[in-house]
Amino acid sequence: MQRTVFSTSRTAEFLDWRALESQTGQSRDRFGDVVIKELLDNALDAAESARVAPEIGLAVSSADGVARVCVSDNGPGIPAAVIERILDFTRNVSDKASLRSPTRGMQGNAFKTLLGIPCALGVTEPVVIEALGVRHEIALSTDPCAEVAIRHTKAPSVRTSGTSVTVPLPTGQVTAAKAARWLRKFALVNPHARFVDHGQTEGGEGAGIYEPTAPEGWRKPWPTDPTSAHHYDEAAMKKLVIAHISEHRLGGADLTVRAFTNTFAGLTGSAKAKKVAEQVPGITHLSGFEENLEQVAVLLAAMKENSKPPTPSDLGKVPRDHYTHVLDQAFGVEETWFARKQLTDGAGIPWSIEVTVARTKRPGAVSFAVNYSATFGDPLARTRLAGDKIADTGALSFLTQADAVPDPSNQLQRAAIVHLVCPVPRFTDKGKTTLVVPREVADACAKALTDASRVLAKDKRSRQSTERQEAREAARQREADARAATQAEPTVTKKDAVFAVMREAIAQARGADGLSFSSHTLFYKIRPLALKLLPAGSKLKAPYVEQTLIPEWERANGPILGLYREPRGTLHHPHDPDGTKDVHLGTREVERYRPPQWSYNKILVIEKTGLWLPVRESGIADRYDMAIITNEGYSTEACRALLAKMPPGDVQIFVLHDADPAGYNIARTLGEETARMPDHRVEVIDLGLSVDDAIAKGLEAEPDTRQAALPARILPHLTDTARTWFTGTACDWNRKGGPRKWRYQRVELNAFSSPELIAYIEEGLARHHATGKVIPPDSWLSATAEGSLRHRAATAVGEAIDAMFPKDRLIDEILAGLDTDQITAISSTDIAQFHTHRPALSWADAVPILVGQRLSDHPGLPALARQAVINYQATERQ
Template identity: 25%
Template sequence: MNFTREDWTLFRNMDTLPQKSGVAKHGIPKLVAKELTDNALDISDKVEIEGNYRNFTVWNDGDGIDPEKLGELFSINRPMVSSKLLRLPTRGALGNGLRVVAGAVIATGGKLYVSTHGHKYEILPQDNGTSDAIVVDEYDRTGTKIEVSLGDEYIDFKWAEDAVKFNKGTKYKGKTSAYWYNSETFFELLQATDSTVREVVEQFDGCSSTKAGKIAREYGRNRKSNELSFDESEQLLNSIRQESRPVKAARLGEIGELEGYSSYNKQSGTFALESTKGNYNAKIPFTVEVFTKEADKSSCQALINKSPSIKGIHASESNKKLNIWGSGFDIYLKCTGVEIVININTPYMPITNDGKEPNYRLMAEVIEIATTKAVNSYKRNSGSKPTDGSKRLTQKDVMLNNLNEAVKKASGDGTYRFSQRQLFYGVRPYVMEQLGIEPTYENFNKVITDYEAEHGDIEGIYRDSRGSLYTPHSGTTIPIGTLSVENYQRPEWTFNKVLYIEKEGFFEILKDVKFPERYDCALLTGKGYASRAVKDLIDYLGESQEELTVFCIHDCDKAGTVIYETLQQKTKSRGERKVNIIDLGLNPKEAIEMGLDVEKPDKKKKMKAADYLTPEEKAWLETNRVELNAMTTPQFIDWLERKMHEYDNGKVVPVDEVLKDELLNKVRYFTKSKVRERILQENNYEKQYQQEVISLQSKIEEKELRLKEMVIESLAASPEQIWKQPIESIAKEIV
């Protein structure tokens, strides 16, 4: 006699539920509270939890749950929720969470209630694995409240409380990325939904509705994604990737520095998931945040996307050393008596079983780097300083020892962005109090540059704008600073070249002769040496799928050659550029051939010429220099255009699909305008409009009696408005 059972039946028995939940039998109540809290936090940051260890309640202020779907959501025989297959840096890993909750209720004879959209529902599990939702009371609050009890089982809130505690900082605001899937996982994603190909493509980063339509057109109108073959799915994956670029780890969100912890370090990385039978591998970005503080006994807690991992990390002390290890990594630290929290932000966490046990092996190196740096910072911040004169505190010591407090002060405890100069004034009082000397901003800049080279950019800091970017055809010029670069979006198919100019004064000369438009070339300057923001902008532009060539022009002197060298190569603050930069000069040979005025350099300014020069060029620049300004405007334009022609890759001409879409859009636009004008004329639009305005005259006059008063009241209620906005609202009310 043979017996068979379906997989979902493992959820309804406390002896088999651990196989699906990933925790031991005694940990299931603790997991239930965590899963419900995680789901609430993925919906809204405003979450409340409470209970008495026999009952647990969680509430969030989201839009609520469709009552028609309650039974299905809490059914243990439903398949994995398809939306969880879309990889995103959120708390869910498998979509098993609500099935574990429902299974625990069944297995313990507990109770489960969901209150949403005006009613309280009791969830009643059925023997066939489905659930019914029965109205038992009214509900007069917004959002959703879930109440659960598990018979006589004790419900531990610790994981749920930690999920709320660490729900800080920023969240990922984008869509899933095509680079987060290899050939096999993308095919399985398509097989798990009956949505059309276009609907699926629209879920991906970089794919607007227009782009999705263009990509999906090749597979037939309204074709279902689960009808695609494996080869077709690979072709589709490649097409989506062509319309987007990999998502940087910095976009994934973070907790950021937390009050109560002595040190914080953040590192980022990527790991690959290779395809076994296809052509495309997945590239998964991740960040590791490590927090430390003093403790009587060392411990280590792991979080995944800000939520406690159900599989803990082990910590043990021996011979004044701390060993932390777990699922794929093993780290030894010269430290004891420290509490460590490790948070990993990633759209995909490799797991070892249905129960979400994480596998950190692919991230082990970055975890070790971040943990070691955080612990070293903890020891530096908390260690006592010698008082016997054996080691004298330096300005750098004091600045770094008090950097975290200065960041908190400058940012309003993490609420606002802040400038580097504001941060300087945050550490200045500590230096003056402890050393009795006035710190200099120049020295502070050096300390911060070295610090960020080791630890990464200080979260929340921005550099003041220095330089600008001019975009051809649009005529727009934007300042180049941290915030403007973070928010910049490259206009599609507008320019394929960028010219970095040491001096911003040449912008107007080039704009006057339409150089940017004739060459489809954006103009960029950092007013001398390129700032971090300029380098970040070039890297961002270089990541685009569109072709791009970057050029640099500068004075013919030692400083000019270093400007190009540092623009291209690695510095303390930034790595090497991701796009090759072509040096157009001015170089000594052409300066001499053009007969330009030669000056003697300032001997007081000690500087070496760039390493890429020949020995003869270096020797000449020791005693000579020529400015770009030594050329007349006709000479400068002629020289630049001759140099550009050596490398010119022509005007921007988009791919066929873009050209066809643009033609169709323009035809539609002009046709729509033509038809609209004809309809308006045929229906005597102007006369009807005038008559309508006359009919509203009495309402207008009524509002005019209190118009100024209403505007003042509206501005007081919403000060961010301009006076025209209240007027617009009043006009809409009249009409």
């Protein structure tokens, strides 16, 4: 069979909601938030670039099922030439994409996503940009073959100063209330700007206006400020230099080394620029680095040597009174607490952390911001924060424990803002929300959160102490009542009760339609049935039923048909930068998974999902042809089942874990049989982290408390030092006089810096003789090469045909021979009738099918196509 090679426009990636989810880092139902945030970011940047106090307007209007988001600014106005560059979807257009400074944005494709979102959501109305006396209407559309058309029309506009951008969306995507929330979040961290809500707001006239409060002389880093050479490492500086070279190839200036040096803070003088340029003799312009990229490191070192490193004070400060003013306008403030921590991390990068917590008169909200820009969520969501009394992951969870977030159920009126500023933010997501921060920065964040929430946290602890005392008294009374009520009742164990009702519970969970169900769903069917057989006051907890009793019942009675376990881990394939081949490790996913041929010959299991990003960025998986499994804590049954599917001896399996009892036990249970998987046995190589390795590497140990004895099966694997660390000292005793708690030492993998972690993994792979790269047999290589060659040849044929025949002209001639009105006149009645027979399909699926059906009544379409080609050839010969 001769396969046809198809090609589609990359522009279509901006018109497909799945691709846009990947690019924006937000789900489809949050595209309205993406539009508002990006428009506000752009408007502030425009005004700041012109060095004027920003005046930002936001309006949301709705009509005919379309909501229009309009943001205006008082900047210089977007030139028509810039808009034309934005419409070049083959390139990202950004003035900050390769720079390192505490500014908003840096995505490089944000405006393109704004143009594509309406089409992706089914809105045909154009995006409107008005600036410098011109009104631009831009509409993108795509046909069923993913071919993209860009319609750009221009007309005169009364707007001659600033820019306004209007983006149409479905009404469900955005409301005036949502827009007001975003305006308030941006107003919180921009005291120099005036924000006006032109939509309908509660509170009457003026309720939607946030006036600037910044004192005279206040400043923040502007988008046009010189960046500092100290913000860059060698890779980042190479990226910046290459970006300049690429711009030169497109017709831009080829900067001299001196002129390039002058663009950095502390290097604007000619004398310093000359000294820097002298360190790279023979290279006068940036284009000279194209063949001498190794000299970029020399250039960077000279720039750092001749300039002062930036300090946290350069990042600016939002006054405490401004935070209080905006929160009071929005929610009515009774009392506020504020904390600011500024520091320079181990890499020489300055940081500023500001936290304000308020007790309010009206229900408030928690807001987050990075670099004077509101974020979609908590930027510290994956950061472990350890304060004096509170330790948790994420700022929101930390504030929740401190009683610093609104809680309608307890009538707690609270509001808070957490603002981080850093010239080199490392985001883990395309939505520019979740940050990776060094440990010293995490400690400073925890300190700021602790200081700002100390009063509320203390009040909560006092209240909880009283509640616990009352609960203990009530529990003692209930226990006494239960003992009296059950003295004459026969004893029935929880296991007996669960096993007795299991088949009835399975039937209820599966239902008449025989659908699949989770173990948690099955628990909810078991519990009410089993409690009827147990003494009054008995309880059944989900972990015991789901992790112990259900597997035990399956071992005695066989697998439960339709039962699945949710994914709790991910298999990442090598050579898959976009994660398109990732496998979530649930029971159903693992059952369907077939290891790809000649893809990997090693698997590394890491007990922490948070370490995947530096592992991916290091390229170690690609260098070793090694798949990576990440999960939190103990491996699931699905994960171990996947490892068991690997051909014996063909795939080496490694494990990486914390240096603590749980980590050692994770390494053991990964390969050995357990109560849930009694027949499981896989050869697993333990890379560590061992206690002895942690000591040898000089990693910092941390104290911890355990409430259970050391697992007996890990004892043979412990060295004397590890046994001493993990045994620790008893610190609490039970009623029989035995220890109930122990203080011991442990080391987490996170104690490594990212480069240290990768080096440690590579040392372990070498120590355990990891196999080499995957190389298939010659027959496979030849077949692959032949397929690649045929693909290239087919592509060349397609390009030649496209060059020989004017596709649009041929299509127009074909359509002229058809009754297009009759074929395309599809109404809502037609779609409704179609759905009576095929209700599972959407209208978008239905339209191409109906068109195909109507074309089937026109047998001349192939003939028309052939005749169009013949006519064209005849014309060309004449």
